[in-house]
Amino acid sequence: xxxxxxxxxxxxxxxxxxxxxxxxxxxxxxxxxxxxxxxxxxxxxxxxxxxxxxxxxxxxxxxxxxxxxxxxxxxxxxxxxxxxxxxxxxxxxxxxxxxxxxxxxxxxxxxxxxxxxxxxxxxxxxxxxxxxxxxxxxxxxxxxxxxxxxxxxxxxxxxxxxxxxxxxxxxxxxxxxxxxxxxxxxxxxxxxxxxxxxxxxxxxxxxxxxxxxxxxxxxxxxxxxxxxxxxxxxxxxxxxxxxxxxxxxxxxxxxxxxxxxxxxxxxxxxxxxxxxxxxxxxxxxxxxxxxxxxxxxxxxxxxxxxxxxxxxxxxxxxxxxxxxxxxxxxxxxxxxxxxxxxxxxxxxxxxxxxxxxxxxxxxxxxxxxxxxxxxxxxxxxxxxxxxxxxxxxxxxxxxxxxxxxxxxxxxxxxxxxxxxxxxxxxxxxxxxxxxxxxxxxxxxxxxxxxxxxxxxxxxxxxxxxxxxxxxxxxxxxxxxxxxxxxxxxxxxxxxxxxxxxxxxxxxxxxxxxxxxxxxxxxxxxxxxxxxxxxxxxxxxxxxxxxxxxxxxxxxxxxxxxxxxxxxxxxxxxxxx
Amino acid sequence: xxxxxxxxxxxxxxxxxxxxxxxxxxxxxxxxxxxxxxxxxxxxxxxxxxxxxxxxxxxxxxxxxxxxxxxxxxxxxxxxxxxxxxxxxxxxxxxxxxxxxxxxxxxxxxxxxxxxxxxxxxxxxxxxxxxxxxxxxxxxxxxxxxxxxxxxxxxxxxxxxxxxxxxxxxxxxxxxxxxxxxxxxxxxxxxxxxxxxxxxxxxxxxxxxxxxxxxxxxxxxxxxxxxxxxxxxxxxxxxxxxxxxxxxxxxxxxxxxxxxxxxxxxxxxxxxxxxxxxxxxxxxxxxxxxxxxxxxxxxxxxxxxxxxxxxxxxxxxxxxxxxxxxxxxxx
Numbered sequence: 085x086x087x088x089x090x091x092x093x094x095x096x097x098x099x100x101x102x103x104x105x106x107x108x109x110x111x112x113x114x115x116x117x118x119x120x121x122x123x124x125x126x127x128x129x130x131x132x133x134x135x136x137x138x139x140x141x142x143x144x145x146x147x148x149x150x151x152x153x154x155x156x157x158x159x160x161x162x163x164x165x166x167x168x169x170x171x172x173x174x175x176x177x178x179x180x181x182x183x184x185x186x187x188x189x190x191x192x193x194x195x196x197x198x199x200x201x202x203x204x205x206x207x208x209x210x211x212x213x214x215x216x217x218x219x220x221x222x223x224x225x226x227x228x229x230x231x232x233x234x235x236x237x238x239x240x241x242x243x244x245x246x247x248x249x250x251x252x253x254x255x256x257x258x259x260x261x262x263x264x265x266x267x268x269x270x271x272x273x274x275x276x277x278x279x280x281x282x283x284x285x286x287x288x289x290x291x292x293x294x295x296x297x298x299x300x301x302x303x304x305x306x307x308x309x310x311x312x313x314x315x316x317x318x319x320x321x322x323x324x325x326x327x328x329x330x331x332x333x334x335x336x337x338x339x340x341x342x343x344x345x346x347x348x349x350x351x352x353x354x355x356x357x358x359x360x361x362x363x364x365x366x367x368x369x370x371x372x373x374x375x376x377x378x379x380x381x382x383x384x385x386x387x388x389x390x391x392x393x394x395x396x397x398x399x400x401x402x403x404x405x406x407x408x409x410x411x412x413x414x415x416x417x418x419x420x421x422x423x424x425x426x427x428x429x430x431x432x433x434x435x436x437x438x439x440x441x442x443x444x445x446x447x448x449x450x451x452x453x454x455x456x457x458x459x460x461x462x463x464x465x466x467x468x469x470x471x472x473x474x475x476x477x478x479x480x481x482x483x484x485x486x487x488x489x490x491x492x493x494x495x496x497x498x499x500x501x502x503x504x505x506x507x508x509x510x511x512x513x514x515x516x517x518x519x520x521x522x523x524x525x526x527x528x529x530x531x532x533x534x535x536x537x538x539x540x541x542x543x544x545x546x547x548x549x550x551x552x553x554x555x556x557x558x559x560x561x562x563x564x565x566x567x568x569x570x571x572x573x574x575x576x577x578x579x580x581x582x583x584x585x586x587x588x589x590x591x592x593x594x595x596x597x598x599x600x601x602x603x604x605x606x607x608x609x610x611x612x613x614x615x616x617x618x619x620x621x622x623x624x625x626x627x628x629x630x631x632x633x634x635x636x637x638x639x640x641x642x643x644x645x646x647x648x649x650x651x652x653x654x655x656x657x658x659x660x
Numbered sequence: 661x662x663x664x665x666x667x668x669x670x671x672x673x674x675x676x677x678x679x680x681x682x683x684x685x686x687x688x689x690x691x692x693x694x695x696x697x698x699x700x701x702x703x704x705x706x707x708x709x710x711x712x713x714x715x716x717x718x719x720x721x722x723x724x725x726x727x728x729x730x731x732x733x734x735x736x737x738x739x740x741x742x743x744x745x746x747x748x749x750x751x752x753x754x755x756x757x758x759x760x761x762x763x764x765x766x767x768x769x770x771x772x773x774x775x776x777x778x779x780x781x782x783x784x785x786x787x788x789x790x791x792x793x794x795x796x797x798x799x800x801x802x803x804x805x806x807x808x809x810x811x812x813x814x815x816x817x818x819x820x821x822x823x824x825x826x827x828x829x830x831x832x833x834x835x836x837x838x839x840x841x842x843x844x845x846x847x848x849x850x851x852x853x854x855x856x857x858x859x860x861x862x863x864x865x866x867x868x869x870x871x872x873x874x875x876x877x878x879x880x881x882x883x884x885x886x887x888x889x890x891x892x893x894x895x896x897x898x899x900x901x902x903x904x905x906x907x908x909x910x911x912x913x914x915x916x917x918x919x920x921x922x923x924x925x926x927x928x929x930x931x932x933x934x935x936x937x938x939x940x941x942x943x944x945x946x947x948x949x950x951x952x953x954x955x956x957x958x959x960x961x962x963x964x965x966x967x968x969x970x971x972x973x974x975x976x977x978x979x980x981x982x983x984x985x986x987x988x989x990x991x
Contacts, residue, residue: 152749161750304842333938
């Protein structure tokens with residue numbers, strides 16, 4: 085009896101042991117020193133970098149398999165390689181810095197006095213990659229085809245290198261959309277589409293005709309490859325002969341491939357970047373851009389309900405947060421510091437009005453939080469939670485269960501709030517629940533993101549997220565393009581934004597922003613938490629001229645529209 | 661004859677019901693596809709240009725037709741083998757996506773399932789034959805293998821054999837770097853694809869072989885205690901003959917039935933495996949479709965799965981009717 089039992093146990097023990105070994109081996113992989121060096125001959129994988137010299141630069145930009153070859157800049161499913169590497173805009177707006185737009189297909193531009201006309205000087209001598217000339221007619225066509233933006237009245241070619249756009253209203257605020265985000269397309273290719281649905285259905289997957297540094301070589305469901313455009317208008321660029329974009333499902337696979345030297349360029353959230361950069365072969369830059377905040381349904385007049393409709397509660401909650409701990413524990417210390425004015429620190433500093441706080445407090449101030457509540461007439465109950473008129477200061481905080489960093493942040497927020505006598509109940513939801521809640525306004529608190537602006541000016545964020553024109557009553561879904569989830573509506577903000585929209589005078593703008601900032605810093609419809617990390621990884625052994633902290637010549641993300649074309653056009657290599 | 665008519669009618673009704681459910685259930689799902697599409701684009705790392713904002717509206721604009729009109733159009737399109745256009749993979753027709761993904765899934769999951777079955781049933785028969793000896797120690801081992809979470813096994817295999825040892829590729833159905841123009845008919849490509857299939861196939865085999873083994877072993881033990889086996893042994897037949905013709909043949913019947921059903925599900929792919937290995941199969945399409953509310957793609961994938969599962973059941977039914985007269989009478 086005893087013998088049989090022992091015999092039966094043997095294989096179990098053996099298996100358990102081998103699994104433990106597997107697990108150990110697996111955890112070893114996070115230690116970069118145990119890995120064969122990327123590019124070393126020790127790793128004979130079929131994808132291995134054995135053939136060093138004539139290999140393409142391999143990019144992961146977020147495509148998932150199967151890839152559908154689509155190089156039509158008007159299609160929502162357009163591939164990253166089309167926007168920048170193949171198609172270009174008139175100017176390049178570097179969203180990491182406060183610098184003037186860099187001339188691309190356009191050389192200069194000028195608005196008229198009231199912002200209803202824009203005159204653009206074009207670069208001469210540019211050719212499409214099919215050999216035809218890039219002309220003012222192509223530019224006019226790009227702005228007036230069937231996908232014309234509503235604010236554009238007309239466009240005309242004044243002469244061979246000058247185009248004049250007319251708008252139906254003052255349009256200073258559309259500068260980036262027109263000059264930095266509208267891709268120039270050839271009339272002789274796109275001219276045949278007479279309606280928007282025909283234009284969108286065009287996959288443009290055979291030989292897309294653009295002006296960019298690369299042209300399409302091959303596209304399959306697993307990858308697509310671009311090769312250098314020999315007639316590119318920038319002398320000596322691109323240095324790369326081939327660029328291959330891979331489809332990868334799952335960030336852990338991409339991380340492993342970057343570690344193994346099978347990817348040269350990717351942008352991805354990696355909580356332990358040392359596992360990739362530890363060998364010194366890979367460099368990382370972190371460019372925090374997009375804020376993470378607590379949306380509060382703030383406006384009782386539009387139907388919001390709950391304790392957070394009281395500005396004192398929002399302020400107390402903000403004061404109770406220990407953002408340093410939240411960043412350290414939930415965002416592994418990679419997140420950036422946020423400004424309560426929502427101007428991006430380091431880039432938009434000049435827009436922060438005098439007297440406004442630059443950075444939000446990183447430590448909790450429980451005493452101050454309790455004072456704010458007491459002054460507003462709240463009193464602590466026997467359970468340690470503040471209450472007024474029998475109503476406890478208790479709110480539900482929704483978070484998407486799949487977003488683990490947000491989930492851990494909400495747990496920290498709940499315990500920090502509790503220390504200040506505020507009850508925050510965390511409720512996990514799926515994507516649909518999150519989306520419905522924020523679109524309809526049926527929520528108390530949600531942890532979510534904001535979209536950072538694409539140029540060094542917080543205007544778009546103020547207008548789209550804070551003004552009364554960009555919101556709806558609770559129960560009515562926001563329209564596409566409206567982002568004011570909090571239902572916040574404030575006459576002073578709305579008027580200041582109107583003023584800022586109608587001018588290019590920086591002093592006038594700054595004064596207007598100052599008014600906005602005073603209101604939103606006091607009212608806190610969005611409680612600022614952190615700025616999300618955006619990590620990009622580069623193979624610096626075989627390739628050089630990547631963006632660095634000191635020379636951030638373009639937004640470094642591999643998925644960045646326009647900017648990825650600038651980055652890839654600049655990179656040198658591979659080294660022999 | 662009546663048996664077959666009844667069976668065929670039953671399957672036709674089931675087919676109609678399944679296809680109709682296939683149409684209605686996705687429509688009942690909550691959530692706004694346009695919104696999900698936009699957010700996915702942002703989260704996957706992407707920027708929405710002003711031009712795209714316009715076209716997303718066009719692509720996802722809610723249809724004005726009534727549900728009934730959509731339903732009848734769905735049927736008429738279906739009969740012309742037109743499954744619509746995918747929104748997440750716009751503008752590729754769903755049929756094209758399915759045609760591209762099916763061969764990968766069928767070959768990989770199909771082969772792995774057959775290997776797991778043959779291996780499991782073979783070992784199970786042997787373990788049953790040698791019951792009471794050291795071979796019994798296979799049982800707890802295979803039970804453990806079977807209970808290992810599938811995705812975990814896949815991740816461990818990748819971490820050990822691909823990342824650490826570098827023996828196998830990390831992802832893909834073939835080396836995208838060597839075959840930039842896509843699949844081709846050449847020996848080099850086939851061997852490359854086979855090499856890429858080793859780890860995914862190993863995942864499936866390791867995690868499903870235990871089930872077959874235990875089932876077969878238990879049936880074998882039961883069969884070996886039957887009187888006719890004792891009789892065969894008493895007659896002095898060769899042990900190999902008793903093992904194969906008397907015991908294994910009878911004991912494998914339930915396993916064979918189960919195998920046919922499993923084969924029906926092969927087309928569903930192996931969702932987790934395909935996700936971990938970025939394998940270009942049907943399971944991967946299914947995840948994309950469901951998470952991103954791509955109705956046309958979802959209906960297409962479910963249709964293919966429904967059809968094959970029903971077909972496998974049908975074949976099984978007819979087959980049983982042929983070999984077992986009792987099945988024909990009891991219906």
